[in-house]
Amino acid sequence: MTTEKGLAGEMKTAMEGDARRTNQVPEDHGDMDDSSEKTPSKASKSPQKSNKRPKTVPVKVNLLDGSDYDTAVEKFAKGQTLLDMVCGHLNLLERDYFGLTFQDTDNAKNWLDPSKEIKKQIRVGSWNLGFSVKFYPPDPSVLIEDITRYYLCLQLRDDILSGRLPCSFVTHALLGSYTVQAELGDYEPEEHGPDYVSDFHFAPNQTRELEERVMELHRNYRGMSPAEAEVNFLENAKKLSMYGVDLHHAKDSEGIDIMLGVSANGLLIYRDRLRINRFAWPKILKISYKRSNFYIKIRPGEYEQFESTIGFKLPNHRASKRLWKVCIEHHTFF
Incomplete structure (x- = not known):
């Protein structure tokens, strides 16, 4: 019987040996990284050509708040370099939970491997990526910084809207009310009109009934800070059966x-x-x-x-x- 220690070693060996094993199958060759490793040596033989090539490549990263981060990285940069740049831009210190995604030629989502060169992973098209939560903490209370919880909340809100994280009406309303408290603060009758939550998106098929229930709950949260609202959001979201799946x-x-x-x-x-x-x-x-x-x-x-x-x-x-x-x-x- 294989032991737990043996499993860890076996996993490591499997990861290191994957490219070698799958390379033996003829139809798999196009998916491996070996074919492009000769590029640097070719470039070194013709310095004039390499001088004409741009030293950096423009990159666009779609962030969790919907904005884009435009930057440039060296042509042979590894994924970790770009991930560090994005996390630095966002002032994120708890970086292990996050990753960068890109679409392949089949339009399927792939995670950018931090240990490999970007150009060996994104072989065609512009370097357009998305910043996402990769590892969802089973207990979000282990997160130390408010900003980490904030980006996890943004990811979960996107998961809910896309249908990846199904919710009941009651849960939609509860999570929506914490979102409003985190974004707007306390309910103020003189500031907030009858439709003050209509600009928010809580569910794939949002109804007026849901918005009214969100407003009812939100009015009870006076004195709750944005950070507390996000903690309450995460404590309820983590209980959903499809959380982080x-x-x-x-x-x-x-x-x-x-x-x-x-x-x-x-x-x-x-x-x-x-x-x-x-x-x-x-x-x-x-x-x-x-x-x-x-x-x-x-x-x-x-x-x-x-x-x-x-x-x-x-x-x-x-x-x-x-x-x-x-x-x-x-x-x-x-």
Whole structure:
């Protein structure tokens, strides 16, 4: 039986050896990084050409408040350099929870690898990225700084509006009321008219009834600071079943459509929007993929003698690799 210590080593070995293993499959070559590592040597052979190339590349990063951060980085800069620049711009010190995303040629969201050169990850098009929460803390109270909680709130508000974080009417109203308190402060009758929350967006399909309930709750929060309102927002948001779950389309061994969810708690299996199984990270001995197939090796249960392997079918090789990497990163982080 593989030990917990063995699992950690196995995960590390899997990450280091992934490129070597998958490179052996002919159709995977286009997805690896080896093909572009000859670029610097080619440039060094023709200094005139390299001098004509721009030393920096323009970058646009869409931030969680909807604004854009425009900057430039060196052509061979790694992802960590850009992430540090964005976090510095935002005065964020608790940076480990955040990451940068970009769209690939399939229009799928990918996380920028901090340890690799940006140009080897964004191979075509402009360097347009998004700044997002990558690892959702199961207990947001562990966050030390108000500004970290603020950006987590912004991410969750976006998750709610996009439908990634489903809520009931009651929860929409409660979270919306804390958002209004954080943004506007105390309710003031002489300042706030009958529709003072109509400019806020609390739900994908917002109704007048919801806005009225938000206003009713908001009027009870006199004296609550913006920081306290954000803490209350997070304490309620973390209880939602889809909080911090990163969903991936897949099929099970019988070819039935399912969703695989990656979270702080482990790998979750959904069918028709209902969770049908959960594999906690300590129960998973090994995570692997081959072509479009994704596998997890499960530790034997109390009444089981042998380890078992469960396989899933992803849309393509890139989707399988993307899920594998997200799982490895979450297992390592949490």
